[in-house]
Amino acid sequence: MKRWNGWGNANTDYPVPPAALEYLTKRLGPLDPTPDAAKQTLLAAVGESRLPAHRRVDASAETRLRHARGQSTPDWVDMRYGRADTFPDGVAFPETDEDVRDLLTYARNAGAHVIPYGGGTSVVGHITPLQTDAPVLTLSLERMRRLLDLDETSHLATFQAGVAGPELEEQLKARGYTLGHFPQSFEYSTLGGWIATRSSGQQSYHYGRIEGLFAGAQLETPRGRLEIKPVPASAAGPDVREMLLGSEGRLGVITQAKVRVRRVPEAEGFFGVFFPSWEQG
Numbered sequence: 001m002k003r004w005n006g007w008g009n010a011n012t013d014y015p016v017p018p019a020a021l022e023y024l025t026k027r028l029g030p031l032d033p034t035p036d037a038a039k040q041t042l043l044a045a046v047g048e049s050r051l052p053a054h055r056r057v058d059a060s061a062e063t064r065l066r067h068a069r070g071q072s073t074p075d076w077v078d079m080r081y082g083r084a085d086t087f088p089d090g091v092a093f094p095e096t097d098e099d100v101r102d103l104l105t106y107a108r109n110a111g112a113h114v115i116p117y118g119g120g121t122s123v124v125g126h127i128t129p130l131q132t133d134a135p136v137l138t139l140s141l142e143r144m145r146r147l148l149d150l151d152e153t154s155h156l157a158t159f160q161a162g163v164a165g166p167e168l169e170e171q172l173k174a175r176g177y178t179l180g181h182f183p184q185s186f187e188y189s190t191l192g193g194w195i196a197t198r199s200s201g202q203q204s205y206h207y208g209r210i211e212g213l214f215a216g217a218q219l220e221t222p223r224g225r226l227e228i229k230p231v232p233a234s235a236a237g238p239d240v241r242e243m244l245l246g247s248e249g250r251l252g253v254i255t256q257a258k259v260r261v262r263r264v265p266e267a268e269g270f271f272g273v274f275f276p277s278w279e280q281g
Ligand SMILES: Cc1cc2nc3c(=O)[nH]c(=O)nc-3n(C[C@H](O)[C@H](O)[C@H](O)COP(=O)(O)OP(=O)(O)OC[C@H]3O[C@@H](n4cnc5c(N)ncnc54)[C@H](O)[C@@H]3O)c2cc1C
Pocket: 007, 070, 071, 072, 115, 116, 117, 118, 119, 120, 121, 122, 123, 126, 127, 141, 161, 162, 182, 183, 184, 185, 188, 189, 190, 191, 192, 193, 194, 195, 196, 197, 198, 199, 200, 201, 202, 247, 248, 249, 250, 252, 253, 254, 255
């Protein structure tokens, strides 16, 4: 299970190596780390939900705490020092586009703000609920992770937008394809999140950044469904895809995305180059 107050799996630990501790002590003086806040303390800070009940909305304190922050340093400080003071009023787990539409109607009727949520790896605060009079509904795409279609003529794959990196590549690899998008947060971040944050990855020099791989989408908005077709470049005016890229969930919920995929390469080689000095480098 994911750690509730930081990055990674709760069962995997990387203690600071002795040599690094020695170095840090030399630079900073004796180290006296503040103990982490207990999860119980944070759970006690999660107030009553202001949302009406819904079969797809989890209003438990545990789930609301786990979706309250991203993975930036301020987010970690909030969690580890027990300072987090805003939480979503509920977390919705839709499974289909229709569920998303239904939840947007529910949110509108409840006067709630909606935060689309992919892998929760944001480092810029956009999944953190604000202190507001309106209830906040976080809408997690974690149950929408299937490969829906692979067009082997156009090399276009259509996925539900909540698919995270490893599962996306696994589903493509089974058919002999790859997307080639590997941000450092690959393990948890999702296709919808990559588009909404205009992300780039470790191999983007070769495969291209997400804006080059993103071909089309289906979006559920408070005003209805928007379908962005995977047309080739057009000279007929602004490209709606550009509006969606980096929109951070403001325009609606991306439920499906079409991406340009390639055949898995026959071989890959990765090399590191070390220079003895800055000047020689
Ligand atoms: C350790 C670490 C390494 C990172 N490495 C990289 C890197 O190499 N390259 C890089 O570009 N970024 C990197 N990031 C930042 C982050 O991982 C990316 O911004 C990522 O694209 C976010 O994806 P996510 O699914 O986790 O989205 P979230 O964090 O869940 O959401 C991010 C934003 O997108 C919106 N959103 C999410 N899903 C949807 C959807 N389906 N529809 C509409 N809006 C949506 C949210 O509302 C929010 O505004 C890193 C972060 C960490 C913590």
